[in-house]
Amino acid sequence: xxxxxxxxxxxxxxxxxxxxxxxxxxxxxxxxxxxxxxxxxxxxxxxxxxxxxxxxxxxxxxxxxxxxxxxxxxxxxxxxxxxxxxxxxxxxxxxxxxxxxxxxxxxxxxxxxxxxxxxxxxxxxxxxxxxxxxxxxxxxxxxxxxxxxxxxxxxxxxxxxxxxxxxxxxxxxxxxxxxxxxxxxxxxxxxxxxxxxxxxxxxxxxxxxxxxxxxxxxxxxxxxxxxxxxxxxxxxxxxxxxxxxxxxxxxxxxxxxxxxxxxxxxxxxxxxxxxxxxxxxxxxxxxxxxxxxxxxxxxxxx
Ligand SMILES: Nc1ncnc2c1ncn2[C@@H]1O[C@H](COP(=O)(O)OP(=O)(O)O)[C@@H](O)[C@H]1O
Ligand SMILES: [Mg+2]
Numbered sequence: 001x002x003x004x005x006x007x008x009x010x011x012x013x014x015x016x017x018x019x020x021x022x023x024x025x026x027x028x029x030x031x032x033x034x035x036x037x038x039x040x041x042x043x044x045x046x047x048x049x050x051x052x053x054x055x056x057x058x059x060x061x062x063x064x065x066x067x068x069x070x071x072x073x074x075x076x077x078x079x080x081x082x083x084x085x086x087x088x089x090x091x092x093x094x095x096x097x098x099x100x101x102x103x104x105x106x107x108x109x110x111x112x113x114x115x116x117x118x119x120x121x122x123x124x125x126x127x128x129x130x131x132x133x134x135x136x137x138x139x140x141x142x143x144x145x146x147x148x149x150x151x152x153x154x155x156x157x158x159x160x161x162x163x164x165x166x167x168x169x170x171x172x173x174x175x176x177x178x179x180x181x182x183x184x185x186x187x188x189x190x191x192x193x194x195x196x197x198x199x200x201x202x203x204x205x206x207x208x209x210x211x212x213x214x215x216x217x218x219x220x221x222x223x224x225x226x227x228x229x230x231x232x233x234x235x236x237x238x239x240x241x242x243x244x245x246x247x248x249x250x251x252x253x254x255x256x257x258x259x260x261x262x263x264x265x266x267x268x269x270x271x272x273x274x275x276x277x278x279x280x281x282x283x284x285x286x287x288x289x290x291x292x293x294x295x296x297x298x299x300x301x302x
Pocket of ligand 1: 167
């Protein structure tokens, strides 16, 4: 398992957005991904509540329990854990940086954000000197000199910057409201292609091999061909469901947040149909095909 932590001193830079985008892209890549939400505001966890699909599972956790949650995820066969953190570099961000194979630092190409990157990077270097980090420009305006200016400034600061960046896209906001990623919400959109490129760069920087759909991403067509991805998801499903110790039960990961043992929250015990009957908002991603949804039916996999 690889761990990618998303850390930034400033709020609103896109930590949660980037975290969820990377985790969802990993799922699209056919990998088992989990999001660990260390932010007391629980933005990622609330997104998970709005989400219809079971993966990536979002586990709210407190910083002192991060190591245990990650150990349990690794033991369950998770390929990628993405850790979301609160603004300000405090206990959670420090624990997340120390636990990570790669720290991503989202930054808007705006002076207030850029000014805080130095503090973020200094802290990462101090608390996790051996951990790689990468700044990801987020919310880049479609036109204008902001991106090249920001890249130059960050280069002058000696900060490594991800070759791919995320534009300022309405689809990102709509997707968040729907409990989806931009790739799911608008698979052929610009945001989807940008997320795929950022995911690919982050995956490589974290030392994570491509998933079963990896060649799909490598072809540069990620997010553009749902049917092919869906075929790969089915083969992934077969592998997962036959592994005795692996990520075979969607009920196991939610239990991580409480005890590290397999205990499905009552709200999920009846599977999707029960959740819908209970009036739970699903916010179903627009392009998640039915075959992919059914593999997360708790009744089938437990
Ligand atoms: N690339 C983007 N395009 C459009 N809106 C974005 C983008 N990135 C983030 N946002 C929006 O900006 C707000 C703050 O983002 P968020 O990820 O919650 O930041 P953080 O977790 O760092 O506080 C959210 O409303 C989010 O939807
Ligand atoms: Mg956040």
